[in-house]
Amino acid sequence: MTEPFAARRRRLAGIVGDDGIAIIPAAVEVVRNYDVHHEFRQDSMFWYLTGFHEPDAVAVLTPGSSEAEYTLFVRPKDPTQEVWTGIRTGPEGAKERFGADAAYDISELEDVLERYVIGREVVWYRSGDPRLDPVVSAVIERARAHRERFGGPVPSTVKDVSVPVGEMMLYKDAHEAEMLRRACELSAKGHREAMRFARPGQYEYQVQAALEYYWRLAGSPRNGYPSIVAAGANACILHYVENDKQIGEGDLILIDAAAEVGGYSSDITRTFPASGRFTGPQRAIYEVVLAAQRRGLELSVPGSSTRAVHDAATRVLVEGMVDLGLLPRSVEDSLAMHHYTEFFMHGTSHWLGLDVHDRGSYRVDGKPRPLEPGMCFTVEPGIYVAPDKAEIELTLLAYDVDEWNERRIRLGRKAAAALEKEEREKAEKIRHEVPAGFLGIGVRIEDDVLITADGHENMTLSVPKEIDEVEALCAEAPTLPLA
Numbered sequence: 001m002t003e004p005f006a007a008r009r010r011r012l013a014g015i016v017g018d019d020g021i022a023i024i025p026a027a028v029e030v031v032r033n034y035d036v037h038h039e040f041r042q043d044s045m046f047w048y049l050t051g052f053h054e055p056d057a058v059a060v061l062t063p064g065s066s067e068a069e070y071t072l073f074v075r076p077k078d079p080t081q082e083v084w085t086g087i088r089t090g091p092e093g094a095k096e097r098f099g100a101d102a103a104y105d106i107s108e109l110e111d112v113l114e115r116y117v118i119g120r121e122v123v124w125y126r127s128g129d130p131r132l133d134p135v136v137s138a139v140i141e142r143a144r145a146h147r148e149r150f151g152g153p154v155p156s157t158v159k160d161v162s163v164p165v166g167e168m169m170l171y172k173d174a175h176e177a178e179m180l181r182r183a184c185e186l187s188a189k190g191h192r193e194a195m196r197f198a199r200p201g202q203y204e205y206q207v208q209a210a211l212e213y214y215w216r217l218a219g220s221p222r223n224g225y226p227s228i229v230a231a232g233a234n235a236c237i238l239h240y241v242e243n244d245k246q247i248g249e250g251d252l253i254l255i256d257a258a259a260e261v262g263g264y265s266s267d268i269t270r271t272f273p274a275s276g277r278f279t280g281p282q283r284a285i286y287e288v289v290l291a292a293q294r295r296g297l298e299l300s301v302p303g304s305s306t307r308a309v310h311d312a313a314t315r316v317l318v319e320g321m322v323d324l325g326l327l328p329r330s331v332e333d334s335l336a337m338h339h340y341t342e343f344f345m346h347g348t349s350h351w352l353g354l355d356v357h358d359r360g361s362y363r364v365d366g367k368p369r370p371l372e373p374g375m376c377f378t379v380e381p382g383i384y385v386a387p388d389k390a391e392i393e394l395t396l397l398a399y400d401v402d403e404w405n406e407r408r409i410r411l412g413r414k415a416a417a418a419l420e421k422e423e424r425e426k427a428e429k430i431r432h433e434v435p436a437g438f439l440g441i442g443v444r445i446e447d448d449v450l451i452t453a454d455g456h457e458n459m460t461l462s463v464p465k466e467i468d469e470v471e472a473l474c475a476e477a478p479t480l481p482l483a
C-alpha cells in the first residue's frame with residue numbers, strides 16, 4: 001500500500017516547489033536500560049509521508065529533479081545485525097517497495113544532501129533533531145561556499161516543514177477516516193469490557209490488562225498512549241499512569257485509554273463506579289460533566305471551532321459547579337475570574353490522528369480556526385475535586401485569556417508572568433469551603449468526533465455514558481475470567 005503516501009508526497013512537493021528541498025527524519029531508537037530499547041514508534045510526520053517503519057531513516061523531496069524527486073536514506077542490509085534486530089528493508093527494498101526514486105545507505109546522507117541542496121533556495125526542515133541539525137547546517141554552509149566559487153542559487157531560507165504537513169494532516173482522507181473509525185471501535189470494545197470487568201479489590205493494572213487484552217485480540221498491536229486507569233482520587237491526577245493502586249469500594253474509576261490501528265490513535269475516557277452504582281455526590285458531578293460534554297458535541301459542527309466547543313462546555317461546567325456549591329460566586333463571575341480552573345484545568349479538545357495530540361494549528365489569522373469536514377478531535381470536559389481542596393483561595397480578578405495571551409507575546413513570557421503575579425497579589429482574595437462530599441471525585445468523559453459536511457460523526461459512541469446505561473453495563477458479567 002503506497003498510494004496514500006505517494007499522494008501526500010505529491011501535495012507536499014507542490015508546496016516545496018522546484019526551488020526547495022524537504023528533509024524529514026524518522027524517529028530514533030531510545031535506550032530504556034542497558035542493552036534494551038524502548039518500544040520503537042515511528043515519527044508520525046515521517047510515517048504520514050513515507051509509510052516506512054524503520055528507525056534511522058531520512059526522506060528527502062527534491063521536486064523537479066531529474067535525478068530523483070523522492071529519496072530515502074535507510075539502514076543498510078546487514079545479515080549479522082538482522083539476526084539480532086530483525087529484517088531491514090535496505091536501499092534496494094526502499095526503491096522497490098516504498099516508491100523511492102533513489103535510496104542510499106543512511107551513512108551517505110551528508111554527501112548526497114550536499115549535492116541535492118545545490119541550486120535550491122529554500123530548505124524545508126524542522127530543526128530540533130540532534131543528529132540531523134549539524135548535518136543540515138554543514139550542508140547549507142558548503143552550498144554557500146560552492147556558490148561563491150561557481151555561482152547559482154543558494155539555500156538562504158530554512159522553513160519549518162511541519163507547518164504545511166501539519167495543515168495536510170488536519171484534513172483526514174478516506175483512508176485515515178477508516179483507520180480512525182477502526183481504532184475507535186476497537187478501543188470502545190476494551191472500554192466496555194473494563195466496565196464489566198472492574199470491581200473493588202482489584203488493582204488498577206488488572207483492569208488495564210482487561211482493556212489491553214481486548215485491543216491486542218481485536219488486532220491493535222499497540223496503545224495510542226499510556227493507559228490511565230485511575231481509581232478514586234487518582235482520577236484527579238490528569239496524567240496518572242502508575243495504575244498500581246487497589247480499587248476501593250466506593251471509588252469511581254476513570255479510564256483514559258485507547259488503541260492504535262494503522263498508526264492512528266483513538267482517545268476515549270469514561271468514568272464509572274467500581275461497585276456498579278454511582279453515589280449521590282458522584283452522580284451529581286457526573287451529570288454536570290455529561291451535560292457539558294453533550295453541549296460540546298452540539299457545537300462540533302462545520303463553521304464552529306474547538307474554542308467555541310471549549311467555551312460552551314466550560315459554561316455548562318461552571319453552571320454545575322456554582323449549583324453544587326463548588327464555587328461561591330455567580331456563573332458570570334466564576335467564568336470571568338476563571339475560578340473554575342480549580343476543578344477544570346485543561347482544554348476541552350485537541351486534534352486527533354496519527355498522534356493522539358495531532359499536529360495542526362488551532363488558530364488562523366489570530367482567530368479560532370473554523371471547523372471543516374475531515375477534521376478530527378476530542379471533546380473531553382471534566383471536573384476534578386482533589387482531596388486537598390477542602391478549602392480553596394480564590395482571587396477576585398477578572399481577566400480575558402486572549403488579552404493575557406496577547407500580552408505574553410507583546411511583553412515576553414517572563415515579564416508577562418511577573419505582571420500577572422503582581423496583579424494577582426494586589427487583587428482581593430476570598431476563601432471558600434468545598435462541600436466535603438465531593439472531595440476525591442474526578443470525572444472526565446471523552447469522545448472522538450470527525451467533522452462531516454453537515455455535522456459530525458461520533459466515532460466512540462458505542463461506549464455508554466448515560467448513567468443508567470453505564471450502571472447496566474457494569475452489572476453485566478465480564479467475558480474475561482476474573483483474577
Ligand SMILES: [Mn+2]
Nearest residue numbers: 267378380446
Ligand atoms: Mn484526549
